[in-house]
Amino acid sequence: MKFHNDDDKPVRRPRAQVLSKQLDRVFTELNSIASFIGRFFKEVFMPPYEFKEIIRQCFEIGVKSLPLISLTGFIIGIVFMNQSRPSLAEFGATSWLPSLVSLAIVRALAPLVTALIGAGRIGSMIGAELGSMKVTEQIEAMEVSATNPFKFLVVSRVLATTFMIPALMMYTMLVALLGAFLNVNANEGTSFVTFFSQVFDAITFLDIFSSLFKSALFGFTIGVVGCYKGYNSSKGTEGVGKAANSSVVTAMFLVFIEELLSLQIITALR
Amino acid sequence: MSAVENKRAVVVGVFVFLALVILVAGIFVLGGQQKRFTKTIQVSAVFDDVTGLKIGNQVLFSGVRVGVVQGIAFEGPSQVAITMDITQEAQKYIRKDVKATIGSESLIGNKAIVLTGGTPQMPVIQPGDRIATSAQLSTEEMMQTLQENNKNLLAITNDFKQLSAGLAKGEGLAGALLTDDQLAQNFQAILANLQRTSATSVRASQALAQFSNKLNTQGGLADELLTDTVTFNKLQATMTQLEQVMSTANQITSKLNTTTDKFGSNSNALGVLLNDQEFAVDLQMTMQNLESGTDKLDATLESLQHSILLNGFFRRKAKRDARQKEREQERQERLQKLDEKEGKKNQLPLTPPDTLAPAH
Numbered sequence: 054m055k056f057h058n059d060d061d062k063p064v065r066r067p068r069a070q071v072l073s074k075q076l077d078r079v080f081t082e083l084n085s086i087a088s089f090i091g092r093f094f095k096e097v098f099m100p101p102y103e104f105k106e107i108i109r110q111c112f113e114i115g116v117k118s119l120p121l122i123s124l125t126g127f128i129i130g131i132v133f134m135n136q137s138r139p140s141l142a143e144f145g146a147t148s149w150l151p152s153l154v155s156l157a158i159v160r161a162l163a164p165l166v167t168a169l170i171g172a173g174r175i176g177s178m179i180g181a182e183l184g185s186m187k188v189t190e191q192i193e194a195m196e197v198s199a200t201n202p203f204k205f206l207v208v209s210r211v212l213a214t215t216f217m218i219p220a221l222m223m224y225t226m227l228v229a230l231l232g233a234f235l236n237v238n239a240n241e242g243t244s245f246v247t248f249f250s251q252v253f254d255a256i257t258f259l260d261i262f263s264s265l266f267k268s269a270l271f272g273f274t275i276g277v278v279g280c281y282k283g284y285n286s287s288k289g290t291e292g293v294g295k296a297a298n299s300s301v302v303t304a305m306f307l308v309f310i311e312e313l314l315s316l317q318i319i320t321a322l323r
Numbered sequence: 324m325s326a327v328e329n330k331r332a333v334v335v336g337v338f339v340f341l342a343l344v345i346l347v348a349g350i351f352v353l354g355g356q357q358k359r360f361t362k363t364i365q366v367s368a369v370f371d372d373v374t375g376l377k378i379g380n381q382v383l384f385s386g387v388r389v390g391v392v393q394g395i396a397f398e399g400p401s402q403v404a405i406t407m408d409i410t411q412e413a414q415k416y417i418r419k420d421v422k423a424t425i426g427s428e429s430l431i432g433n434k435a436i437v438l439t440g441g442t443p444q445m446p447v448i449q450p451g452d453r454i455a456t457s458a459q460l461s462t463e464e465m466m467q468t469l470q471e472n473n474k475n476l477l478a479i480t481n482d483f484k485q486l487s488a489g490l491a492k493g494e495g496l497a498g499a500l501l502t503d504d505q506l507a508q509n510f511q512a513i514l515a516n517l518q519r520t521s522a523t524s525v526r527a528s529q530a531l532a533q534f535s536n537k538l539n540t541q542g543g544l545a546d547e548l549l550t551d552t553v554t555f556n557k558l559q560a561t562m563t564q565l566e567q568v569m570s571t572a573n574q575i576t577s578k579l580n581t582t583t584d585k586f587g588s589n590s591n592a593l594g595v596l597l598n599d600q601e602f603a604v605d606l607q608m609t610m611q612n613l614e615s616g617t618d619k620l621d622a623t624l625e626s627l628q629h630s631i632l633l634n635g636f637f638r639r640k641a642k643r644d645a646r647q648k649e650r651e652q653e654r655q656e657r658l659q660k661l662d663e664k665e666g667k668k669n670q671l672p673l674t675p676p677d678t679l680a681p682a683h
Contacts, residue, residue, distance in 0.1 A: 257379065
């Protein structure tokens with residue numbers, strides 16, 4: 054459609070989108086996420102501090118996830134040990150199983166499995182919880198009642214995930230190694246001392262601290278994605294489901310991306 | 324704070340505490356394993372090649388982990404200085420003349436600095452010391468040696484190829500053995516002879532064994548000689564006597580020598596008789612004189628027989644001799660007859676009675 058000025062010269066009407074509809078949406082989303090993260094860092098250092106809520110979220114996110122995470126870690130330790138055995142047995146190197154499995158668990162499996170389980174359980178929980186609060190206008194009600202909903206809902210959850218995922222990762226690591234030990238003890242008769250001696254022979258401080266750092270990053274990602282999706286969910290019950298679903302999928306996807314990037318950085322440091 | 328909130332806080336606290344315990348325990352175990360929290364001294368060693376060695380690799384002394392590699396840095400034109408932390412606990416066992424080589428923890432394991440040797444007379448290693456190194460045979464060097472071996476192997480197989488071709492053509496003794504039937508038969512015959520010889524040798528050895536068994540038989544001469552002390556003593560006495568006899572014989576021989584020596588000199592009668600020519604001529608002349616003297620005496624006696632004075636004496640003597648001769652002859656005849664009679668008497672009892680009866 055063309056517009057005409059006073060001189061009857063045709064002028065271009067400003068476009069509704071800058072690049073394209075999809076790209077505009079992507080970049081707008083990115084801007085929104087960046088603002089969300091920026092606001093988190095701004096709010097996290099500013100009083101008042103919602104310690105009670107943080108502890109409650111730690112309990113909900115960390116302690117209540119422990120049984121599921123522990124069971125998963127235990128099974129992963131056994132399964133990975135069983136799956137690795139035939140390959141090493143071909144070389145007659147089954148005595149290297151503890152070293153191999155410990156490297157795999159400490160460097161990759163424990164942080165990744167914890168993050169994925171966390172993304173599934175915690176991400177969906179946060180997304181659904183905040184989404185339903187958004188749908189039922191509880192967030193707006195909090196704003197009206199002079200409570201900072203961002204600080205109360207988002208900062209507490211993101212902090213809880215950022216601290217609890219590394220803690221859960223430590224449990225997963227230990228339980229997975231115990232599962233691997235039970236398997237290797239049953240098959241090769243390796244003693245507890247020998248097993249853990251070989252485990253700690255293989256790993257370094259860099260492995261442990263990089264895993265801790267990764268887990269904190271994964272936890273932060275899960276918390277931010279879950280809160281963002283729930284906090285910005287569309288109206289209606291459908292929006293709650295979408296928020297829960299997209300928070301899980303996005304968190305898992307980002308966890309893998311971060312794993313890939315962190316691997317490059319750690320390899321460079323090693 | 325409500326009771327529920329309080330409980331949550333405690334549970335979260337315990338949860339976090341346990342996670343921290345796991346982390347701290349892991350750090351301490353790992354640090355202990357890598358000797359991070361033990362007091363160490365730093366020493367160095369310079370190598371030409373440190374392929375595969377990394378910071379954090381183990382330092383082994385007599386197979387025991389005594390430290391870790393702390394730094395790898397270039398030094399000089401093409402050498403690498405390795406800095407390593409060695410625990411103070413192990414310091415007292417490592418001497419200044421210890422040698423460092425780059426080995427590995429296992430066949431396909433990580434590389435490690437291996438400390439070997441060291442004499443007790445030398446002082447213990449001190450911080451900042453530079454350890455002497457000895458070059459380890461590298462994979463490249465081993466490959467070069469293997470390549471040399473391959474070349475040698477190729478040359479050997481070529482030689483064998485030529486050898487087998489020659490054998491197949493029947494060249495040389497071995498080839499002829501393989502291809503010539505006549506030679507093979509001769510060879511078989513030689514083998515058969517050898518077999519027979521060996522069988523004979525076996526028999527000979529058996530016979531020898533039997534002989535030796537007999538020698539060892541109790542009561543046998545050899546056994547007596549070897550084992551019986553009485554026989555041995557007798558033999559010894561006999562030998563002693565023989566020695567005495569031999570000494571006597573020696574004395575006799577020496578006396579005989581003296582005697583025969585005297586025969587050679589003219590100082591005695593026999594020596595003169597045997598050696599003096601003049602005496603021999605004189606003796607010969609004397610003998611001739613004696614011969615002529617006896618001839619003359621014979622003639623003189625014969626003439627005396629025919630002399631009147633002694634004729635009667637000789638006649639009587641002749642008669643007496645004749646009578647004695649006759650008596651002797653008669654005695655001989657009587658003895659002969661007596662013998663004949665005795666012979667007939669001895670033959671009669673042997674003849675059966677019916678043969679003596681006349682035949683009718």
